[in-house]
Amino acid sequence: MLLPPLDIAAPSASWHQIVEPRLSEARVDLWLYCQTMVEPMLSGNKWMKLQYHIKLIQQQQYRGLVTFGGPFSNHLAACAAAAKCNKINATAYVRTDKIDLQNPTLAYCHARGMELVAINRQTYRQRQQPAFLELITKRHPNYLLVPEGGSSALGVQGIADLNLTDTPAGQADVIATASASGGTVAGLIRAASRACEAEHVVKEVIGLAVVNDTALTDKVATLLKAAAVKPLPWRIIATATEHRYAKCPQQHIDFCCQFTKQHGIAIEPVYTGRALYKLFQMIGEGEFTPGSRISFFHTGGLQGLAGLRYRNLITPQQFRLLSSTGVG
Ligand SMILES: Cc1ncc(COP(=O)(O)O)c(C=O)c1O
Missing domain, CATH: 3.40.50.1100 (Rossmann fold)
Structure with missing residues (x-):
C-alpha cells in the first residue's frame, strides 16, 4: 500500500x-x-509528550520503542506515526484478545509498520509492575520503553514546553x-x-x-x-x-x-x-x-x-x- x-x-x-x-x-x-x-496523529498533546522520547532514542541509538495501549488508543496511533516519521521501529502491546485490522486505529498503526501484540486484560493490568516491565525490556533489547499514554518524566518535560x-x-x-x-x-x-x-x-x-x-x-x-x-x-x-x-x-x-x-x-x-x-x-x-x-x-x-x-x-x-x- x-x-x-x-x-x-x-x-x-x-x-x-x-x-x-x-x-x-x-x-x-x-x-x-x-x-x-x-501529521494529524501527532496534534494536541501527542507530539509534545513523545518528542523527548524520540530524541532520546536517536541520541542513544536505540532500535525503537515499545509501548502499551488500548485497541483505539490515540497514543498508539501517535507512536506509530512518530516512529514512521523518524525511521525507528515500534512495538505495541495492545489490550485486546485479537488484533483486529478492521479497527481503524490498529489498521493505521499496522500500515505504519508498528508491530502489534495482543495481550488480554488481565495481563495488561500488570503494565506498570516492575517484573512485567523487566520481561518486556528483556524481550525487546535496545528498545526504549514508553509508558502508557507517554506519561513519563520525558512526556512531562515535553508538555512543559x-x-x-x-x-x-x-x-x-x-x-x-x-x-x-x-x-x-x-x-x-x-x-x-x-x-x-x-x-x-x-x-x-x-x-x-x-x-x-x-x-x-x-x-x-x-x-x-x-x-x-x-x-x-x-x-x-x-x-x-x-x-x-x-x-x-x-x-x-x-x-x-x-x-x-x-x-x-x-x-x-x-x-x-x-x-x-x-x-x-x-x-x-x-x-x-x-x-x-x-x-x-x-x-x-x-x-x-x-x-x-x-x-x-x-x-x-x-x-x-x-x-x-x-x-x-
Ligand atoms: C486526546 C487525548 N486527550 C487527553 C489525554 C490525556 O492525557 P494524559 O494521558 O497525559 O493524562 C489523552 C491521552 O494521552 C488523549 O489521547
Missing part, C-alpha cells in the same frame, strides 16, 4: 476564544489552545485539560509553576479526569516529584463517574456536535468533549470567580472518532459533522 508522506513540521498553535451566553452570564472568559501538526499561561487576552487564572495517565496535566502544572515563580498569576491547574482512576492524583504527584517542581495549586476533578472511560454517553456526544457546529472546532467525546462538558457544568455552578479567565488545552485525539464510528458509538452523520472541521 502506498502511504501518504509523513512530516513532522513544527507544531502550529492557535488560540480560540469561546463566546457563549452561559460564559458571559458567569463572567468567565474561556480560551482554547489548539496545537496542530502536519507549552505556554498556556499567556492567552491573547492576558494571563490565565485557571489552566485546564483532560487527564487520563496524568502526564499532560503534570506538564502544564510544571510549565505554569515555572512561569509563575516570580509572580503568582495562575491560581490553579485543573485536570479533568476522563478515567475513573482513584490513583490519578497520586500519579500526577509522583510525576511532579520526579520533575522536581514546586507546584502551584492543582487538582484532579472527576467527570461523569457513572460512565466508564470511553463509554461516551449521549449527552457528551450531543455536546461535541453542538460545540463543533457553534464554534467550528472539532472535539471528540472521549477526552476533550467529556472534559469540556464538565468544565461548563462547573462554570454554570459558579465554581469560578466572576472575571476569571480559563485557558483550556485541546489535546487532539480526533483519530478516535473513526473508532467510535466503527463501534457504532456515533452515527455516520455525527462522524461526518465531528470530522468536518480542520481546527482541533
